[in-house]
Amino acid sequence: MLHAILSRLIRHGTLTVRYPDGAVRRYGTGAAPEAAMEVRTRRALRRMLLDPGLAFGEGYMDGEIVPVGGCDVHGLLDVLVLNLERGDGAHPAESAMGWWRRAWRRLDQLNPAGRARRNAAHHYDLDVRLFDLFLDRDRQYSCAYFPTGAETLEEAQALKKRHIAAKLRLDRPGLEVLEIGCGWGGMALTLARDWGARVTGITLSAEQLEVARAAAAAEGLSDRARFELADYRAWDRPVDRVLSVAMFEAVGIAHYRAFFAAVCRSLKEDGVALVHSIGRSGGPGATNPWLAKYIFPGGYSPALSEVLPAVERSGLLVADLEVLRGHYARTIAHWRARFAANRDAAARLYDERFCRMFEFYLAGCELAFSRMGHMNWQLQLARRQDALPPTRDYMLGAERAAAVRSAAAGAVPGAPAAPPRG
Known part of the structure; x- marks a missing residue:
């Protein structure tokens, strides 16, 4: 499922992903900017499918998502943000969660x-x-x-x-x-x-x-x-x-x-x-x-x-x-x-x-x-x-x-x- 999402999402630059089973897949054009990451656990995969806006950062904090190949977290996020902002693809769970967060934001920001x-x-x-x-x-x-x-x-x-x-x-x-x-x-x-x-x-x-x-x-x-x-x-x-x-x-x-x-x-x-x-x-x-x-x-x-x-x-x-x-x-x-x-x-x-x-x-x-x-x-x-x-x-x-x-x-x-x- 994540492979299908990334195949649609990454249309600018290049993202290489090593999956927990050892498979390596490459997304995008092959041109710069380039980034690479290793997803080390199936738990991280599942969580990114359900709520990527939260899970990606937590996966990085926990060492379950790691930039590789000379890439750092800024370079990795740069490729992802570039493609998300250009709107050529979308993560269905993130779209749904984004709607939910906007609907509940007044409660989330209630600050007495x-x-x-x-x-x-x-x-x-x-x-x-x-x-x-x-x-x-x-x-x-x-x-x-x-x-x-x-x-x-x-x-x-x-x-x-x-x-x-x-x-x-x-x-x-x-x-x-x-x-x-x-x-x-x-x-x-x-x-x-x-x-x-x-x-x-x-x-x-x-x-x-x-x-x-x-x-x-x-x-x-x-x-x-x-x-x-x-x-x-x-x-x-x-x-x-x-x-x-x-x-x-x-x-x-x-x-x-x-x-x-x-x-x-x-x-x-x-x-x-x-x-x-x-x-x-x-x-x-x-x-x-x-x-x-x-x-x-x-x-x-x-x-x-x-x-x-x-x-x-x-x-x-x-x-x-x-x-x-x-x-x-x-x-x-x-x-x-x-x-x-x-x-x-x-x-x-x-x-x-x-x-x-x-x-x-x-x-x-x-x-x-x-x-x-x-x-x-x-x-x-x-x-x-x-x-x-x-x-x-x-x-x-x-x-x-x-x-x-x-x-x-x-x-x-x-x-x-x-x-x-x-």
Whole structure:
């Protein structure tokens, strides 16, 4: 059965498969890209027939599906994704399961405060030393900004922070910023240190909270960058600016109206908000089941058509919308290379199965952006039409001024002085 499915599916590039009985079959055109895998157990075969979206990743984690012939998991997934996205063939079980997942996605993404806290802990309460193995020195765990494509990861992440700060229009010192989903504190510390803001970062991860507070203390910024363990729904007073970077994917479609209502009531009348999120270009969909089970439970990358109606009902105005194409694929390619270079250290922190899980995660996510139409969007919001100038000139001016300050200081803009780790 799997042979019949692959015969229909693989029409671009070449896939070679060694089956549990020793049979070797080749699918596709014989041309590049080429990949090869060994399916070592009949159990893996059966599971791939029933739910390939979940079973393929689990088979790789368990060592039952192994790239061979000099191929790695990224190369293997690349051939499969290329053919799935071009739509020349389809796995009947995956088509049926995809329909089921879309039908039940509101229930899967139901994220009240307690469940949201557990979902955050699942991934972000991992040992921070793991993230130090592949992130930049500031631990930016979101899409970097590559204006030319030649930037290092450190430079691109600093430029991302500068790009976001310019959109917040931090045009005078002392503006109060609420950051929803502050990670390990890098963005908040940059806004406090380089832009003169007073920032409160909130997170649902106890591990991130501890690291962020320690980083603020180490930089002498505890008076201007505070961190709290709190849900966005609990914030109860207005501030000048609201920022959310790479947190909206965890909100859940049933909570979009509540999220933007919370942003609206958290802003002063002349306030500005910036929401940065992963999105999908092809319209509403469903989260891959393997990713939802092992990496981001309750998570979903929304289409803009699902987001903007909630904004319109919130009392907020869309002041600016930018779509970042290709930037996250570059970012994750850097992360994947760094993780590979530090794989032995990751195995010492966890184990071999965990390393295979993380390899599959990074490879699959990179391909989501390079092959599957995922992108990032930045949505600038305000309560009043006159809260911001009528053109984007102020954004460009703020970025240029920051570049001049950075050049004068002889440093990458927004980057702390500590040397890279890992």
